[in-house]
Each structure stands twice: as C-alpha cells, then as structure tokens.
Amino acid sequence: MHRVADQPPPHRERHRFRALPAGIWVLGFVSMFMDISSEMIHALLPVYLVGVLGTSTLVVGIIEGIAEATASITKIFSGALSDYLGRRKMLAAIGYGLAAVTKPVFPLATSVGWLVAARFVDRVGKGIRGAPRDALVADLSPPALRGASFGLRQSLDTIGAFLGPLLAILLMWATADDFKAVFWVAVLPAFLATGLILVGVREPHGTIRSKPLRSPLSRTELANLGRDYWLVVLVACLFTLARFSEAFLILRAQSVGLALALVPGVLVVMNLVYAAVAAPIGLLSDRIGRVWLLAIGFLTLVAADLFLGFASGIPAVAVGVALWGLHMGLTQGLLAALVADTAPANLRGTAFGMFNLTTGLVLLAASIVAGVLWDRFGPQATFLAGAAFTLLALIGLWPVRKHFPRGNSR
Secondary structure, three states, X not given: OOOHHHOOOHHHHHHHHHOOOHHHHHHHHHHHHHHHHHHHHHOOHHHHHHHHOOOOHHHHHHHHHHHHHHHHHXXXXXXXXXXXXXXXXXXXXXXXXXXXXXXXXXXXXXXHHHHHHHHHHHHHXXXXXXXXXXXXXXXXXXHHHHHHHHHHHHHHHHHHHHHHHHHHHHHHHHOOOOHHHHHHHXXXXXXXXXXXXXXXXXXXXXXXXXXXXXXXXXHHHHHHOOHHHHHHHHHHHHHHOOOOOOHHHHHHHHHOOOOHHHOOHHHHHHHHHHHHHHHHHHHHHHHHOOHHHHHHHHHHHHHHHHHHHHOOOHHHHHHHHHHHHHHHHHHHHHHHHHHHHHOOHHHHHHHHHHHHHHHHHHHHHXXXXXXXXXXXXXXXXXXXXXXXXXXXXXXXXXXXXXXXOOOOOO
C-alpha cells in the first residue's frame, strides 16, 4: 500500500524547478514581458474596435481568427528552418523583435485597416518565434523535467498575460479611458523582451541539424513525425474547435454590464488562475502522466462554457472566466509537452510548427463560427456550441489515450 510519505515533499518539488536550466527561466521571462505588452493592447482592442470604431462582433471574430491563423501558418516554416539551421534562438529573437516594432502602430492607427495590419504583422512575429522557442525549450530541458519546463514557461508567460490587463485597468482609470495612452505604455515591455532574449539565452551545444532542407509540408517530413504525434494533433484540433478567441470572454463580460474601465479584468482573472495552475500541473504530469490531466481540463472547459452561456450577471461570468483559466492551465502546457514527447528530436521545430499550423487554422474557423453564432443567436449559442465541441474532443481522447506516452519518453 502506498503511503503519503511516498509522495515528494513540497521542498523537493520546488527544488525540481530550481534545477531547470537558466535558459528556461530566461525564455519564461521573455514571454512574460512580451505578454504584458500584447495583453495591454489586446485586452482593450475588441472594445476599441466595437465601441469606438463601430465594427461588428463578426468582424472582431474574423480579425482575431485571421491573426492567429497567420501566426500558425508562419510557425510551420520557421520551425522547419530552425531544424535545418540548428539555430533556434536567432529565429525566436527575430520574431520577438518584429512584434516589438509593430506595437507603436496601435496608438498611431487612425482606421480599422491600420489596426488590422498591425495585428497581422504582430502575429507574423509570433509565428516566427513560436515553434523555434518551443523547440528550444525542449532542447534545453532535461527529459525528466520536460513537463516542468513547459509548465514554468507557460506560467511565466501567463503571469504577463494577467499583469498586462491589470496595468491596462489602472492606466484606463488614471487616463480617463484614454486608449491610445495605454497603447503607448505597452510599447516598453515589448522592447525589453527582445533585449532579454538577445543577451540572456544561449543556444544548446550539439543541436541536431536536419539535412537537406525540405518543405515541412512534404509527405516525407510529415510521415517522419510518427503516428503518436499525429494523434496528439488530432485531439488538439478537436479541442481547438471549442477554444475560440478570448475576445469573446471580454465581450461577454461587457454584455452583462461590466464597466468599460474594468473590462481588462476579465483577462486578469483568467490568466491569474492559468498562471497559478500551469507550472504545478506540468510538474505533476511528469510523475503521473499527461492524458488524465488533459481529460480533466476538457471537462473544466465544458463547465466554463455552461457558466458563460447561462450567465445573467457579473458573478456568474467571473466564475466562467476563472474556469476558462483553469482549463488553460490544465491543457496548454500538457499539449506542448506531448508534442515534445512524441516528435523526433531533430524535427521538433517542424513538429511544433505543424501543430500550431493545424490548430491555428481550426482556431480561425472556430472564431468565425463563434462570431456568426453570437451575431445571429446571441452569446449563449456561442458558448453552448463550445461545450459541445469540447465533449467531442473528450470522446476523441478516449480511444487514443493508450498511444500517448506517460511522459519523459524521449
């Protein structure tokens, strides 16, 4: 019979985080500063587009979907290039730098077209950095601490994702709802993130270089990724149908009467829960496996959708948003760790790129469908459809669960 003493004590768990390479921590802080910048803007952008510039909810869904799909399409090529060059840091730094230089466009923009262009280029930067950065985390992390590594980076990233909206709230209050002043302040942490990755991260020695350089969409490259990897992608795509843009959480809060200056608080609540959960869940998955935790995350999203769909006031929306953050902490780092578990080491960049390409295209479709449902039938239809798609993903997870590695497989 197992005793409680068989479980590692809390100080042992903290020691495992301290044992992570310095580069993992630096990449986490880079993500944190860039997310502070991005979320200061994105927490206000849906309301700015609808309330100030007069666009429709459907247009918001299309803009968000295209933006994320652009990032995902770019990731497949940057990931494959990082495999060939064996230099992931360079591509990640270019991506962060490109995102930084687009930030001043938001306060300077005078039309929807300029904002769409800035959002598009910003997401190209995200696409360039995403897959090389995730592959770099996998390269730097010890196999026995892979879940902890992705969980830590995700937690620090998410700390930035709630600090950004929190700063936006304070600045909106201090400036009497001056959107452009908040957008200008958001420029600073973006350039800080770019400088940090340039000086604080070193490429690991012995990175495997894949030759010759081939299209990441070629049949040979796709076949080399393996069956287990594609099962991870399949489940993630089903799940992403339910994970439309968080812009709809902001619009839902506003629909039940949340004050304009407090609207960014939606992302504060969501990301606070997300950040608190992601790192310990990643660490736990290294010990007990990832699939059952993933299933719990799927069920949590169903609960979030039900609260948000039937909410009639701010308290119910707040519960739904907190559950949404909980499901993110239970799923996002685990899916990234499963990609690292199942992909060949010399194709990790391609694997993360393909994963983000497929899920990004699904996210585009999901955000458009969410916008159509909202405009025609109201917010309840949007969130109930999300719950239905999540249950579909949970059903898809069951028959393939035995093919997923327990963790630390490669």
